[in-house]
Amino acid sequence: MPADPMADSWLDREAGPVVRPYAVTQGRVAPTGGEIDMMAFVVATPAETQPAGRLQPEHHAIVAAAGEPIPVVELASTLDLSVGVVRVLLGDLRSAGLISMYEPPAASRPHDVDVLKAVVNGLRAL
Amino acid sequence: MDSVRSDRNGASSRIPVALKILIAGGFGAGKTTMVGSVSEIRPLQTEEILTGVEGADDIGGVESKTTTTVTMDFGRITITEDLQLYLFGTPGQDRFWFLWDELSQGALGAVVLADTRRLADCFPSIDYFEQRGTPFVVAVNCFEAEQRFAADAVGRALDLDPGVPVVLFDAREPLGARNVLIELVEYVARRQLLSAGSR
Numbered sequence: 211m212p213a214d215p216m217a218d219s220w221l222d223r224e225a226g227p228v229v230r231p232y233a234v235t236q237g238r239v240a241p242t243g244g245e246i247d248m249m250a251f252v253v254a255t256p257a258e259t260q261p262a263g264r265l266q267p268e269h270h271a272i273v274a275a276a277g278e279p280i281p282v283v284e285l286a287s288t289l290d291l292s293v294g295v296v297r298v299l300l301g302d303l304r305s306a307g308l309i310s311m312y313e314p315p316a317a318s319r320p321h322d323v324d325v326l327k328a329v330v331n332g333l334r335a336l
Numbered sequence: 337m338d339s340v341r342s343d344r345n346g347a348s349s350r351i352p353v354a355l356k357i358l359i360a361g362g363f364g365a366g367k368t369t370m371v372g373s374v375s376e377i378r379p380l381q382t383e384e385i386l387t388g389v390e391g392a393d394d395i396g397g398v399e400s401k402t403t404t405t406v407t408m409d410f411g412r413i414t415i416t417e418d419l420q421l422y423l424f425g426t427p428g429q430d431r432f433w434f435l436w437d438e439l440s441q442g443a444l445g446a447v448v449l450a451d452t453r454r455l456a457d458c459f460p461s462i463d464y465f466e467q468r469g470t471p472f473v474v475a476v477n478c479f480e481a482e483q484r485f486a487a488d489a490v491g492r493a494l495d496l497d498p499g500v501p502v503v504l505f506d507a508r509e510p511l512g513a514r515n516v517l518i519e520l521v522e523y524v525a526r527r528q529l530l531s532a533g534s535r
Binding site for chain 2: 247249284291292294312315327
């Protein structure tokens with residue numbers, strides 16, 4: 211990992227002038243530490259010391275919104291950021307140890323029939 | 337409960353189960369209406385990077401773009417505190433197919449909305465879900481209670497695999513949309529039991 215992952219540098223020349231949404235990530239388009247599913251749940255971890263120096267307001271907004279487990283898509287919609295931007299910011303927060311991520315079960319795994327029954331019953335009760 | 341896990345500080349948080357259902361269909365077939373009638377609908381921005389042709393198989397005409405913004409309709413239905421259903425109105429244009437790949441990954445299933453006046457509009461969605469093996473139901477949106485075709489006639493016209501449910505409904509009515517979702521989840525459960533039994 212580079213000394214300063216938030217350093218003011220574009221991902222590469224090919225990324226071009228991606229100014230608008232990805233300005234908040236300093237042009238980075240991929241999260242550090244691996245891909246993040248849009249349905250993954252995010253929970254803020256109680257931190258004793260806040261390494262706040264390199265964090266942007268959007269980082270803080272995510273931590274504030276993730277007091278209770280919240281999926282990536284909810285964060286994006288609530289904070290009015292695109293899913294791609296939220297992913298990059300989550301990668302930063304994960305690296306900083308400020309959040310825990312819970313990935314959904316593997317896509318290849320079939321959905322549990324008991325869960326499906328609970329969904330049907332829940333829908334009928336709406 | 338098995339959905340409870342401990343984070344690294346030892347405190348335990350209850351992580352809910354969130355299931356994804358896609359609402360697809362041609363332009364004007366009622367996707368937004370359906371998502372809005374059963375859930376609190378909100379916009380979701382997906383600003384995506386188009387990196388060459390890798391992973392995005394049909395971006396003809398947009399090669400010069402590096403990012404594209406797609407706003408999807410998205411809504412949540414809370415079944416219980418631990419079980420949530422997320423609905424995604426899939427972007428209709430062909431050039432957003434690459435977005436579907438992630439949306440359909442791990443999805444519970446899909447609803448393909450059909451408008452009998454423009455039945456061909458839902459062919460691409462059906463082809464897509466058939467190829468990916470994503471379970472789907474076809475929901476015929478009956479505008480103004482017009483019901484020009486019987487459900488089985490629509491099924492035949494679409495050349496659906498046997499067993500794929502076709503439902504007639506009105507996307508504006510909460511109960512109609514809800515019943516379509518129930519039909520889908522029951523269909524997924526039937527498929528699951530069948531495939532478990534044949535093993």
